Amino acid sequence: MSPAAQAPPQAPLGVYVHWPYCARICPYCDFNVYRDRGRGDEQVALVAAIVQDLTTQAALTGPRTLVSVFFGGGTPSLMDPAAVAQILETARRLWTPAADLEVSLEANPTDAEASRFSALAQAGVGRLSLGVQALDDAALAFLGRDHDAAAARRALTIAGRTFPRLSLDLIYARPDQTPEAWAAELAEALDHGAEHVSPYQLTIEAGTAFDRAVRRGRISPPGDEVGAALYEITQAVLGAAGFEAYEVSNHARGPGTRSRHNLVYWQGLDYVGVGPGAHGRITRGGVRHATEARARPGDYIAAVAESGRGFSELEALTPVVAAEERVLSGLRIWPGVTFAEVAPLGLSPRQGRVTALVAAGLLKEDNLRLIVTPEGRLLLDHVTRRLLV
Secondary structure, rough: OHHHOOOOOEEEEEEEEOOOOOOOOOOOOOOOOOOOOOHHHHHHHHHHHHHHHHHHHHHHHHEEEEEEEEEEOHHHHHHHHHHHHHHHHHHHHEEEEEEEEEEEEOOOOOOOHOOHHHHHHHOOEEEEEEEEOOOOHHHHOOOOOOOHHHHHHHHHHHHHHHHHHHEEEEOOOOOOOOHHHHHHHHHHHOOOOOOOEEEOOOOOOOHHHHHHHOOOOOOOOOOOOHHHHHHHHHHHHHHHHHEEEOOEEEOOHHHHHHHHHHHHHHHEEEEEEEEOEEEEEEEOOOOEEEEOOOOOHHHHHHHHHHHHHOOOOOOOOOHHOOOOOOOOOOOOOOEEEOOOOOOHOOOOOOOOHHHHHHHHOOOOOOOOOOOHHHHHOOOHHHHHHHHHO
16 A cells, blocks of 8 residues: 555544542542442443443544553552453454553552552553552551551562553652651652652642541641742652653653653543543544543443443533643643644733743743743642633
8 A cells, every 4th residue: 555545643542441449548539439348249340331431432532543541540450450451452442552552550559459460460551550659657657548668668669570661659748748858758769660750749639538637737738838848859859860850740761751641631632531430531523522421330330331431421622611721731741732722712922921921930931832931830820820810
């Protein structure tokens, strides 16, 4: 076949699979999660529903190149590895897998979950995102985690031997955490050979156990100045170790180790969301559409049984809403977003809100793109609020 007769390239697509079950609900978590105990039959039905939902949504997306599959939650490392393999096989069959298809799965470093790593790798997982969160026993107890620091270190060692790619999550800006202690903890975490690190500042989300504890005066998160100092230490330690801050809370050892799935979100690409509460974005006829699955597992299973999909309808986003989403996600990464993408918001290189933020040193002066400066990253919520007024 001549090059002129070849089919045009297919647009990239990511798939997010939400597994909502956890052995324990962490006090800082505001995700759509449910206790794992006693839900065996429901979980079998949920896997079948996810497979059907994928099949139905493939008809909506049309032919695409599958660039990433991400199992999140919840605790997807509690899944039966055979179920992981079944979902992956379905996704590969429905869309054209990229040669470098990234398959990620979130896990906690409990001994029980670490014992399943080999089976999950055989099921097709190539990148493990390990929720270490801390390497200090007191901190882990405060965070309500199921593991201690010794279990975290064991899991890091096993994961490094089992998966080609390893990412680890850490939580900082914990009460009474000092800059010196955080720098030492971060340096120790890097000794385990992860190619990707996601350090998140502890945030108090409304409705969580931590939110209630703060309102009752039982815990006091660090102030903004301490949080900023810990953020700067994060950048310094990871930068010295060869990690690039390619996103506000994500650091990688070079372009090839970045999270391709998260880049799907931040670059405004399409993704299918399946599982209870999962969100998706699908472009049809040049219009971006949103999907949001039923949140409760039983309701999601029932919805798929009734209509073949877990959400009620495709919601067409207005140009303004789609542009707002590009600002919120795209400014998190260094390339930012083009002014063409946010034109419905009236933003341009000479627009007043833009020039004011440039003058304040929070945006770079650029005629083609909105790009946040390193100083702007520290105040990203402020920057996006100013732009979206």
